[in-house]
Amino acid sequence: MDRFVSTYTMRLDAKGRVSIPAPFRAVLAKDGAESLHCHPSLAEPALDAGGSRLLGEIEDLIARYPPYSEAREQLATALYGTSESLRIDPEGRVVLTETQKAHAGIGDHVAFVGLGHKFRMWEPDRLKAHLAEATRRVRELRQAIGSQAEGPKGSPA
Amino acid sequence: MDRFVSTYTMRLDAKGRVSIPAPFRAVLAKDGAESLHCHPSLAEPALDAGGSRLLGEIEDLIARYPPYSEAREQLATALYGTSESLRIDPEGRVVLTETQKAHAGIGDHVAFVGLGHKFRMWEPDRLKAHLAEATRRVRELRQAIGSQAEGPKGSPA
DNA sequence: TGGGAGATCATGGGCGTCAATGGATTGGTG
């Protein structure tokens, strides 16, 4: 398995350490990551994290803009500047910074959500609310689609 | 780790010395830098700094313009003429010049922001404001990036 | 099919090391 899949909820210990779920550690190891690259999600109160694939994606994005251009420097500031390269201890744990925990509202538990080439860390309750909202929207979307495609008689006016 | 990543805020002591964050020192060491090359940011009240990778980038940028062209000489003046090669003491500290501190409005604290191949030094409060703006811009760019396959590329500066 | 040994994993705590900072000392120089 070379992608981050599924969701795991882990506990922070008294020192603020959190175990990265073992399956995610395996993906990171295969990816050749020594540390966990981590930055605030752009649109969510959560943290995006990953290994060299995530870093490569960010680098490519920035490299599209010419050196010293305003867009490039803003991208670099927002993406690199707010990133943390978290050290992974011998037991596979990391310590989130206060800034990161504040951004995601994380207290003593963290939910790890696999997103393929990266994963996302949430405060568990916020994740639950986020999922509820997401599924609600998907249902609406399906209904809209369904009433268009399936309605043999009632095509939408 | 071969990039400057994350943000660190450090304190100047009574002699004006400030520690370069240890992770940044590690990048500089890998880069083979003995001193810290440092110049005012072109568009911000901040200081850009780095090692030989930064020097290489500056050289490439200037080399794009024909010798004796006005653009070239202006760039060379702005990037080389205002540069300082700061000595790094055995504890990993540097002393900023008065000119540099004035340009960035730096008092007794400096925020070091990683930008990948270089990093930037800010007065901490100014960084906060700038970061908010950069984050806003990146959110806008994100939508454009999501909808178009290719980003802008090419024309210098 | 049930039991049990071994392995894996999440978690807790103690300790040594290093980084950040402050101050003292020494050497060069006008």
Next chain:
DNA sequence: CACCAATCCATTGACGCCCATGATCTCCCA
């Protein structure tokens, strides 16, 4: 002789590393 600056030394506090403990899971074999 005095001042500036660069190296050296010392302190404190955080953080990384090591080892320990349960608890769960896997797999093998009776």
